[in-house]
Amino acid sequence: xxxxxxxxxxxxxxxxxxxxxxxxxxxxxxxxxxxxxxxxxxxxxxxxxxxxxxxxxxxxxxxxxxxxxxxxxxxxxxxxxxxxxxxxxxxxxxxxxxxxxx
Amino acid sequence: xxxxxxxxxxxxxxxxxxxxxxxxxxxxxxxxxxxxxxxxxxxxxxxxxxxxxxxxxxxxxxxxxxxxxxxxxxxxxxxxxxxxxxxxxxxxxxxxxxxxxxxxxxxxxxxxxxxxxxxxxxxxxxxxxxxxxxxxxxxxxxxxxxxxxxxxxxxxxxxxxxxxxxxxxxxxxxxxxxxxxxxxxxxxxxxxxxxxxxxxxxxxxxxxxxxxxxxxxxxxxxxxxxxxxxxxxxxxxxxxxxxxxxxxxxxxxxxxxxxxxxxxxxxxxxxxxxxxxxxxxxxxxxxxxxxxxxxxxxxxxxxxxxxxxxxxxxxxxxxxxxxxxxxxxxxxxxxxxxxxxxxxxxxxxxxxxxxxxxxxxxxxxxxxxxxxxxxxxxxxxxxxxxxxxxxxxxxxxxxxxxxxxxxxxxxxxxxxxxxxxxxxxxxxxxxxxxxxxxxxxxxxxxxxxxxxxxxxxxxxxxxxxxxxxxxxxxxxxxxxxx
Amino acid sequence: xxxxxxxxxxxxxxxxxxxxxxxxxxxxxxxxxxxxxxxxxxxxxxxxxxxxxxxxxxxxxxxxxxxxxxxxxxxxxxxxxxxxxxxxxxxxxxxxxxxxxxxxxxxxxxxxxxxxxxxxxxxxxxxxxxxxxxxxxxxxxxxxxxxxxxxxxxxxxxxxxxxxxxxx
Numbered sequence: 001x002x003x004x005x006x007x008x009x010x011x012x013x014x015x016x017x018x019x020x021x022x023x024x025x026x027x028x029x030x031x032x033x034x035x036x037x038x039x040x041x042x043x044x045x046x047x048x049x050x051x052x053x054x055x056x057x058x059x060x061x062x063x064x065x066x067x068x069x070x071x072x073x074x075x076x077x078x079x080x081x082x083x084x085x086x087x088x089x090x091x092x093x094x095x096x097x098x099x100x101x102x
Numbered sequence: 103x104x105x106x107x108x109x110x111x112x113x114x115x116x117x118x119x120x121x122x123x124x125x126x127x128x129x130x131x132x133x134x135x136x137x138x139x140x141x142x143x144x145x146x147x148x149x150x151x152x153x154x155x156x157x158x159x160x161x162x163x164x165x166x167x168x169x170x171x172x173x174x175x176x177x178x179x180x181x182x183x184x185x186x187x188x189x190x191x192x193x194x195x196x197x198x199x200x201x202x203x204x205x206x207x208x209x210x211x212x213x214x215x216x217x218x219x220x221x222x223x224x225x226x227x228x229x230x231x232x233x234x235x236x237x238x239x240x241x242x243x244x245x246x247x248x249x250x251x252x253x254x255x256x257x258x259x260x261x262x263x264x265x266x267x268x269x270x271x272x273x274x275x276x277x278x279x280x281x282x283x284x285x286x287x288x289x290x291x292x293x294x295x296x297x298x299x300x301x302x303x304x305x306x307x308x309x310x311x312x313x314x315x316x317x318x319x320x321x322x323x324x325x326x327x328x329x330x331x332x333x334x335x336x337x338x339x340x341x342x343x344x345x346x347x348x349x350x351x352x353x354x355x356x357x358x359x360x361x362x363x364x365x366x367x368x369x370x371x372x373x374x375x376x377x378x379x380x381x382x383x384x385x386x387x388x389x390x391x392x393x394x395x396x397x398x399x400x401x402x403x404x405x406x407x408x409x410x411x412x413x414x415x416x417x418x419x420x421x422x423x424x425x426x427x428x429x430x431x432x433x434x435x436x437x438x439x440x441x442x443x444x445x446x447x448x449x450x451x452x453x454x455x456x457x458x459x460x461x462x463x464x465x466x467x468x469x470x471x472x473x474x475x476x477x478x479x480x481x482x483x484x485x486x487x488x489x490x491x492x493x494x495x496x497x498x499x500x501x502x503x504x505x506x507x508x509x510x511x512x513x514x515x516x517x518x519x520x521x522x523x524x525x526x527x528x529x530x531x532x533x534x535x536x537x538x539x540x541x542x543x544x545x546x547x548x549x550x551x552x553x554x555x556x557x558x559x560x561x562x563x564x565x566x567x568x569x570x571x572x573x574x575x576x577x578x579x580x581x582x583x584x
Numbered sequence: 585x586x587x588x589x590x591x592x593x594x595x596x597x598x599x600x601x602x603x604x605x606x607x608x609x610x611x612x613x614x615x616x617x618x619x620x621x622x623x624x625x626x627x628x629x630x631x632x633x634x635x636x637x638x639x640x641x642x643x644x645x646x647x648x649x650x651x652x653x654x655x656x657x658x659x660x661x662x663x664x665x666x667x668x669x670x671x672x673x674x675x676x677x678x679x680x681x682x683x684x685x686x687x688x689x690x691x692x693x694x695x696x697x698x699x700x701x702x703x704x705x706x707x708x709x710x711x712x713x714x715x716x717x718x719x720x721x722x723x724x725x726x727x728x729x730x731x732x733x734x735x736x737x738x739x740x741x742x743x744x745x746x747x748x749x750x751x752x
Contacts, residue, residue, distance in 0.1 A: 080744030
């Protein structure tokens with residue numbers, strides 16, 4: 001395996017790690033969304049890389065484009081919920097969300 | 103155009119038509135008309151699924167492929183399979199029950215509610231007819247988006263919190279599933295169901311085996327998170343409890359199953375020859391049954407008990423899928439049907455209780471059997487079906503799953519599954535006793551039976567539970583013969 | 585190694601730095617900007633890997649549209665300076681992210697090199713359609729899923745973003 005392929009795989013895994021760290025440790029609602037975004041970008045990179053290795057470029061592009069569009073709609077919904085939480089509680093701190101015992 | 107193709111197209115055309123018609127309506131009777139149209143489409147979908155199921159089994163084919171446009175031959179986009187048709191039938195019935203409950207509980211924003219419900223129905227249909235793993239993922243994400251909006255639609259504090267937690271866990275699951283799909287695509291060059299089996303396992307070189315295992319682990323974990331199977335079940339009670347009554351009915355009844363369990367079934371079908379997949383699924387299933395049942399014993403909110411019960415019942419379905427045998431899959435499909443019916447009944451009862459008593463706290467209710475007889479009767483029947491008492495549907499589905507486990511050689515797992523169903527009886531017995539039997543409380547003296555849509559939904563779902571139980575041996579005979 | 589690959593590796597390194605900065609920064613606004621920079625560079629990497637259309641979507645949609653959404657969300661929900669310091673001043677633990685990433689990176693590289701892991705290479709000369717023809721002829725089901733998702737997205741905006749006049 002060449003340096004190039006190792007570097008892509010390693011960066012994708014590190015980005016997923018950074019994204020999960022961000023989701024798990026953040027207190028601000030929008031930062032959690034940023035963590036989700038980072039992780040999804042890493043996975044989009046993995047899909048394109050899979051197509052590059054495989055030879056099936058165009059199919060991987062189709063999958064990646066769909067993944068990007070779905071990610072955008074998800075972010076719009078998430079931002080909407082976060083803004084409504086701000087309007088309810090007056091703050092974006094996730095530690096305010098204690099009503100459900102979970 | 104033969105009848106099978108017409109039915110297959112109707113699955114896709116009907117929800118879209120409902121959205122178009124209900125948005126083009128004007129006039130005073132809009133609100134009620136929208137709910138009637140949505141309910142009619144859900145009922146039609148259920149009927150079409152049942153008829154398609156019968157036709158497909160009779161024709162003896164394994165699946166019925168179709169495309170939207172007549173010119174698209176060659177590439178099989180969509181296909182109807184028996185497992186998918188059972189899920190679509192349940193989706194139709196549960197959405198119908200949801201609309202009936204919504205007739206009494208949804209007073210404003212009905213336009214958004216009905217449109218979102220139709221989008222949800224279309225997305226779940228898409229999951230069941232997809233023939234490509236990535237299409238399955240795409241429709242699953244759409245189901246998720248529609249459910250988040252439906253949970254958060256009235257913007258109460260609890261609903262927004264539940265929706266946000268569900269969203270975060272769902273996105274983590276999405277990342278895991280996409281990672282698994284990327285690895286699988288790298289190895290096999292295709293994600294189509296038909297092309298996966300032959301090309302994949304033989305051609306994987308030993309040095310790349312690790313990627314195959316990583317792909318299986320990521321995919322199964324992601325779908326288990328979406329299905330609410332323990333230990334990934336943290337979002338489930340919050341999401342079910344905080345949603346509006348009619349949304350809870352649809353969520354608990356079908357959405358978790360269509361989005362998560364169907365994915366687990368498909369992925370297990372792809373990876374069934376890998377060692378360790380079967381053991382992992384059986385362990386996860388047993389763990390889920392135990393955790394769900396134990397946690398349900400301590401809850402004080404009616405909906406929360408039902409939510410943890412869902413976690414437990416998902417374990418049964420995962421057990422059925424984990425045996426990797428046709429009988430196990432039949433048991434899983436049967437449990438999807440019976441769980442959809444009895445869980446929707448329980449959440450409809452929760453809607454009735456909430457509407458009449460104003461609370462869902464179990465310690466504030468008591469002795470409601472005389473005042474709400476229909477609710478009590480349907481609730482007790484749902485409980486009996488959950489516990490697996492013959493001749494209700496729940497008995498047959500659990501029996502099939504345990505039998506499949508036994509026949510597959512997993513005797514220990516079969517015994518454990520039987521023993522753990524005692525816990526199922528325990529928590530529901532506690533719930534029924536506290537809510538419906540016992541001494542009536544004075545502050546509840548004005549409570550009377552709920553009417554209209556909620557009562558009709560309860561009765562309809564109970565009829566399905568009983569009819570499913572009675573008809574199950576005949577359906578099995580039909581499957582065996584055809 | 586061709587110059588393309590060298591540019592790719594440099595871009596990937598900068599992306600990792602931007603991502604770590606986005607996680608560790610105090611201000612959410614600057615995190616969103618760091619994320620936008622990372623998206624743009626990821627688009628460049630995708631272009632160099634041969635996927636021109638995916639690169640276009642990544643740069644225009646992720647780096648553009650999503651950043652606009654984040655910045656408008658941050659602006660709509662900004663809190664006062666004291667509240668921010670009180671809430672987010674306690675996030676000292678984020679400083680351990682770069683250490684974690686470097687350690688994990690070294691560990692993964694060591695594992696990959698030691699286990700002689702090889703990627704499977706494809707059979708020679710698979711058909712290479714261009715993206716447009718592949719998507720429109722081979723993946724109509726994805727198109728249906730996308731349309732449904734966009735429809736659901738419009739409802740997200742309609743339902744969630746409207747101000748309530750009287751909260752019921």
